[in-house]
Amino acid sequence: MLPEVPDRILLELGRTGGGPEALAFLARDQDTRRLLLLRAVLDAVAGADPALCPADAGRRLLEDWALLEAADATAAADEPAGDTSVTKGPTGSPARVRLLAPLVGAWAQRCLRGLGTDPARPGAPQRAREFRRDLDHFSALAAAAAARAGLSFAVRLTARDGLLVLPSLGALRTAETGDTSVEVVHRGGRLTMRRRGAADVVVHVERGTGAWSGAASWTPAYALPGLTTGAPPTPLDDLDPYRWVQDGVHHLGLSGPASLDDAERKRWLHSWSGTAVELRLGGEQRLLEAVRLLRCLVPLAAPPGSEPGDCTGTCSGTRREAFGAVLSSAPHAPTVLAATLVHELQHTKLVALSEAVTLHRADGRKRYFAPWRTDPRPYDGLLQGTYSHLALADFFQQRALTLTRPADREAAWAEHARCREQVGAALPALVGSPDLTVPGRRFVDQMVAVYERLDEHPAPRGHAVRAQAYVAAARGLFSARRTPPTG
Structure with a gap:
């Protein structure tokens, strides 16, 4: 049973504030709801019509979940004695961090919508194919968490339209269109990806940092430095296939997702590097919210109607199903990014509160x-x-x-x-x-x-x-x- 919102927290949030206790309450409540949502996906798959979700797809989902549990157990064994916390939000075990990452919520909601498809309705076969592709993404998520935890494993994953994304690690780009099978093996911090007719791609996975490779077909995930000293890096996610609303639904006034080159990443880093100072000028509360609630940034293309090279306009938004994610076009200055975070994190707080009361x-x-x-x-x-x-x-x-x-x-x-x-x-x-x-x-x-x-x-x-x-x-x-x- 989810806890009720304490009165003092309700009043703090009503004042557009919220100290560490209030922000931690919102984060814990959202994390609990995420785990319940994932449980709902598992249960719905188990009872799904075979025409929509064949038995082998359901078995694979359970295997992926078992791999995540093994990664979680490995990380728990590595924790210092006396540390008995299980769910730590964005700073927990690799498995928990992956499951609680904002865009996994978007994936789970899409899966539940897919599971609600009537197999007798027109277009159901195409939706069933899309649903099975969605389940393939969970396999990649489990593999990424296991690699982060240092587990040895061998799995077969699917590159979707020439792209295999391993959340938090990076993406393998292939020359093929459609779906391509990729064998992924992890041993001793080396992630080897094999596919027919192509050279092996070896990626070096380093705990707590990143995943790098000399192969041109590998694009590493990118993260901005911690907003303050001791804060974890903030992913700047331009790879995840669920970073944008699918099924033809779009945010009013927002551009689509962007894929960043080195120059654009430097532009983001320039603004990000001064954002903590600009937030603090508007009050310590605003910096606290960003540190405690922001879990990833999703870069968007330039705003609709903007001229090429124009750096004065930005657009931004949040998604109810992706707690902790802020979507934004590239800000041209730290002051703009700071104001964007203040604006969007209020939506994050109020959505989370509205789900609790x-x-x-x-x-x-x-x-x-x-x-x-x-x-x-x-x-x-x-x-x-x-x-x-x-x-x-x-x-x-x-x-x-x-x-x-x-x-x-x-x-x-x-x-x-x-x-x-x-x-x-x-x-x-x-x-x-x-x-x-x-x-x-x-x-x-x-x-x-x-x-x-x-x-x-x-x-x-x-x-x-x-x-x-x-x-x-x-x-x-x-x-x-x-x-x-x-x-």
């Missing part, structure tokens, strides 16, 4: 004005956006009060004033909703308290006036679009 019972039919969007939003979307913009208003206010260079300070005040005005326009609809539960009412009341506290340090009048005009224009455009033409 019911904040409202709105059914999504009624739509509301949101000054940061051109389309009307359901209540939950309005709550999510208001929460993120409230944190941004606080973040930029803290920066404006801390920064010393006049230009930087004015830029921070401008962003603060805009976010604050946007929140002020949205809060009445949130507060006045009859759909709020008792915990939801307490949560929103804390948001109001933070909004009112911002007035202790008002923005310079010029910035405030421009922000008011900005929101008024957005409201006018919203009203015009909802008003049917006459005459």
Whole structure:
């Protein structure tokens, strides 16, 4: 049984904050839900229609799970005496780290959708083939975890459309199209990949670092350094096949996934290297959230409509089924990446909290004005956006009060004033909703308290006036679009 949210944690999160205890609670709750989700996949495969999931596919899934359990047991035996923790989130055993990695959630949700396919419906055979490909990915995940744990094994994996991804290690690129069988053998830190008609590819797996090879067909996984001293590296994942929403569903306004070259990785590293400093300028809370909640970054292509070489615009998002992942196009400066993390990690916090406690019972039919969007939003979307913009208003206010260079300070005040005005326009609809539960009412009341506290340090009048005009224009455009033409 999952634990209830303690009242003090609910109130902390309502203030867009959350100390180590609150953030750890959210992470543990999400990790527990992930393990339950994986259990659901195992159970659903065991009871699946053979036309969708043949018996041999089910047996292979159980073999992969056994390999993960062996990797977990090996890592537990290597732990210092007295360390009895089992689930450590992103810093646990290789097997636990793989299972709790954000994009495994996307894989598991896709598998459950596939298992719900009616074999009698048109298109079912194609969906069954796709589902079996999805199960093949779990085999690669188990192999990667076992190699990380130092286990010896030999398995046969499948390269999908010329690409075999071993999560956290890297990817083997083949010249073939379609599915290609690859024999993968691990002995003594050497991962050997064999396929018919091609030279063996040998990859050296080093615990705690990476996997390298001299073969041109191998692309190592890339990770950014720890955000702070002692923090684990943050994967910059441009390889995982589940890093983007599949089945034709896309995020509004987001570009597709990007594959990075060396120059683009350096650009990411440049921004990342200064991000901790920029986050701290907006308050220690924002740096703490990034260290405790961010588990991977997924690079996106340049925003839709941007010009080639344009580095001023970015787009970003999160996925409900991928706790700890932030999707973002390449930021052009550390300040941009810091603000992106503040924004997106509020969504991460609120989604995790909403799964642990019911904040409202709105059914999504009624739509509301949101000054940061051109389309009307359901209540939950309005709550999510208001929460993120409230944190941004606080973040930029803290920066404006801390920064010393006049230009930087004015830029921070401008962003603060805009976010604050946007929140002020949205809060009445949130507060006045009859759909709020008792915990939801307490949560929103804390948001109001933070909004009112911002007035202790008002923005310079010029910035405030421009922000008011900005929101008024957005409201006018919203009203015009909802008003049917006459005459």
